[in-house]
Amino acid sequence: MAFGFYESGAIIGLGSALGCFMKSLYLPVTFTFLLLCVVLASADDSKSLPHLSAQTRRDLIHSFDAELIYIRTQFPMGKRGLTLKDGSLSPNGKDLRELMEMWGPSVKPGDLARISAIIIKHDSIRFEINGGPVKKQKWYQHISVSAGGGDTPIAPSDAQANPRGSYVDLVFDHYVPELKPQDLKSLLWPVFDFNSKSALESYLETVPPKVKDAIQNHRVLVGMNREMVIYSKGRAPKKIREKDGETDYEDWIYGEPPETVDFVRVVGDEVVRVETMKVNGEKVIRTAKEVDLDRPTVAKSSEPPARPVAAPSLRRPGEEAPEAHRTGNPDGKQPMPLPGGSPPDPGNDGPGSRGPNFRSSFH
Numbered sequence: 625m626a627f628g629f630y631e632s633g634a635i636i637g638l639g640s641a642l643g644c645f646m647k648s649l650y651l652p653v654t655f656t657f658l659l660l661c662v663v664l665a666s667a668d669d670s671k672s673l674p675h676l677s678a679q680t681r682r683d684l685i686h687s688f689d690a691e692l693i694y695i696r697t698q699f700p701m702g703k704r705g706l707t708l709k710d711g712s713l714s715p716n717g718k719d720l721r722e723l724m725e726m727w728g729p730s731v732k733p734g735d736l737a738r739i740s741a742i743i744i745k746h747d748s749i750r751f752e753i754n755g756g757p758v759k760k761q762k763w764y765q766h767i768s769v770s771a772g773g774g775d776t777p778i779a780p781s782d783a784q785a786n787p788r789g790s791y792v793d794l795v796f797d798h799y800v801p802e803l804k805p806q807d808l809k810s811l812l813w814p815v816f817d818f819n820s821k822s823a824l825e826s827y828l829e830t831v832p833p834k835v836k837d838a839i840q841n842h843r844v845l846v847g848m849n850r851e852m853v854i855y856s857k858g859r860a861p862k863k864i865r866e867k868d869g870e871t872d873y874e875d876w877i878y879g880e881p882p883e884t885v886d887f888v889r890v891v892g893d894e895v896v897r898v899e900t901m902k903v904n905g906e907k908v909i910r911t912a913k914e915v916d917l918d919r920p921t922v923a924k925s926s927e928p929p930a931r932p933v934a935a936p937s938l939r940r941p942g943e944e945a946p947e948a949h950r951t952g953n954p955d956g957k958q959p960m961p962l963p964g965g966s967p968p969d970p971g972n973d974g975p976g977s978r979g980p981n982f983r984s985s986f987h
Contacts, residue, residue, distance in 0.1 A: 674802040676744070685742050687805045688751070694817040694826030695735045695753075702727035703757050705791035706815065713814055730754070730790040734827030734855070740789065747796050751812070754789035792816075827855055834915055844888050847915040848895045853888060860888070 697713065699706060700723035707714045715723060731737050731753065741752040792815050794808075803811075809818050820826040828836045831852065838845050839856040848856070853876065860876035867873070871891060879885040882903060889897035900908045 676800045676802055680802055681744055684744070684749075684803065684805060684808065688739050688742055688808070691739045691818070693737055693739060693753075694820045694823060695731045695733055695737050695815070696813070696817050696826065696830055697815050698724060698732050699730040699753070699790035699792075700724050700727050701730045701757070701788060701790065705757060705793065707793045707795060708812070708814060709795040711811075711814060730757075730788055732851070733830035734823045734851075736823060744800060747799050749794045749800060749808075750791050751794065751816075752789060752791040756789040756791055824855060832915065838915075844886065844895060844898050845914040846895050846898055846910050847913040847917060849893045849917060850890060853890070853895060857886070857888075 697706070698720065700720065702723065704715075704723065737753045739751055739753055740755050741750075743750040743752070792812075794811060809816075812818075817826040817829065820829075824839075828839060831839070835845065835848065835852060838848075839852065842856055844853055844856055857876075857878050860878060862877040864875040864877070865872070866875065873889055873891045873896070876888040876890060877885065878888070881901075884903055885901045887897075887899040887901075888895055889899075896911065898910045902908070
């Protein structure tokens with residue numbers, strides 16, 4: 625009996641130990657399985673977002689078409705616009721500066737623009753501003769009249785027209801989901817401001833805090849650009865253009881004596897010096913940079929300029945020019961015309977010269 629009791633107890637103990645081991649093994653597996661179920665359920669929920677319905681599509685186009693907005697970032701001219709996805713803009717940084725240098729700005733922060741077209745695609749929505757980057761023809765410009773063996777449009781288009789619009793593509797994952805107009809405005813906040821009452825309010829949202837405080841208090845900081853000075857002090861009533869060595873500069877003058885007078889010196893697009901004459905006669909001069917802005921730089925080519933190409937002529941080789949004897953050219957060779965029809969050397973006393981004492985009025 626004792627042995628049997630011991631044997632049965634051992635078996636029971638072994639079974640209990642095995643059961644505990646199985647439970648300890650089962651718990652992590654169960655937890656992992658539950659976690660996997662939660663992840664899959666979340667993924668199913670994200671994929672179950674409804675697609676943009678036809679009615680919502682019409683409502684969005686109706687709400688945003690021809691809407692006036694203020695711009696919050698720079699848009700380049702040309703056929704390449706901006707792409708906005710997950711709150712990030714591209715191109716940006718160096719790539720955007722290169723586009724701005726190559727094509728120039730379409731609109732800049734604080735500008736008032738109009739949404740001229742909304743194009744909804746499978747996974748993106750394109751918002752064109754100010755007519756878009758490509759000039760579009762009106763319906764009547766496609767009408768032509770056939771006469772004399774040719775077609776003549778009744779309203780010919782201007783082939784040299786240069787549209788100044790641009791666009792931004794708002795990109796989604798996989799497809800465009802169901803959206804309310806307010807949700808779409810929130811997604812477009814990095815580029816468009818729908819809430820500002822004035823250009824100044826929209827512009828102040830795009831500048832550094834130090835510059836924003838200076839503009840609100842009508843002060844000028846060394847390092848500001850021209851646009852910031854205009855937002856801060858308005859357009860200068862007086863401007864003086866001078867030259868310091870090889871550097872051209874402008875002095876923008878604000879105020880009249882005996883009131884406080886500010887002299888803002890601008891070189892290129894940057895404020896380099898601010899001189900303030902106070903009412904009590906005190907003079908304050910600031911030249912140290914107070915704000916550092918990210919400005920594009922233009923690369924200068926080290927190659928010499930190309931030589932002008934001689935103008936084409938219908939004369940045969942060696943044929944004398946008809947004007948040779950009248951112009952006093954005994955060799956009969958037509959001189960190469962200068963680019964842009966430039967006048968002869970000022971020191972030459974020949975026909976058409978301006979005399980040795982000629983001074984250009986442009987400097």
